[in-house]
Amino acid sequence: MTLTRVGRPASASSARRLVQAGGFIFYLLAVQAVVTAGVGVQVFLSSRSASDLLLPGASFLLACSYALVGYHLRRYRLWARNFAFAFAGIGLFAFPIGTGLGLVIVACVASANRAGVFPSLRRRGAGDESPLLTFEPELAAERAV
Numbered sequence: 728m729t730l731t732r733v734g735r736p737a738s739a740s741s742a743r744r745l746v747q748a749g750g751f752i753f754y755l756l757a758v759q760a761v762v763t764a765g766v767g768v769q770v771f772l773s774s775r776s777a778s779d780l781l782l783p784g785a786s787f788l789l790a791c792s793y794a795l796v797g798y799h800l801r802r803y804r805l806w807a808r809n810f811a812f813a814f815a816g817i818g819l820f821a822f823p824i825g826t827g828l829g830l831v832i833v834a835c836v837a838s839a840n841r842a843g844v845f846p847s848l849r850r851r852g853a854g855d856e857s858p859l860l861t862f863e864p865e866l867a868a869e870r871a872v
Contacts, residue, residue: 742842746800749811749835752828753797756814760790800836808845811836 767783796814799807811832818829839845 739842739844742839742844743803745835746803746839746844749832749839750797750801752832752835753793753800753811753814756828757790757793757797760786760793764790803839803845805845808836808840 764783764786767779767781767786771779771783792810793814796807796810800811815829815832815836818825818832820826821829
């Protein structure tokens with residue numbers, strides 16, 4: 728008798744769609760940050776104060792980071808998953824819209840993580856249970872014998 732999992736492919740495909748939606752949310756956040764940068768540039772042009780360049784500069788950097796995370800999240804990169812969790816955690820404090828978007832992103836990425844969509848960080852070699860850290864040459868010589 729062979730055991731098979733029935734629900735696995737459907738949950739993986741729905742988790743992949745959720746990650747795609749989460750990446751799209753990051754694209755929308757990048758557009759919002761570009762609009763905020765445009766408003767900041769308009770404020771700078773009207774006042775000509777150097778301190779008014781802080782808003783467009785920070786918004787532009789945030790837009791670039793949102794777009795970068797969204798792009799790589801849609802390609803299932805492990806580091807993008809971690810940054811998505813971080814950005815969503817920070818966004819939870821921006822009540823009410825940021826809280827909702829943060830919860831949606833956390834739910835999307837967490838369900839994809841449980842379904843195994845993202846690659847595993849650990850690589851398992853043939854017979855490697857736990858590698859020995861060789862900081863001292865004596866330990867390396869003892870291990871080789």
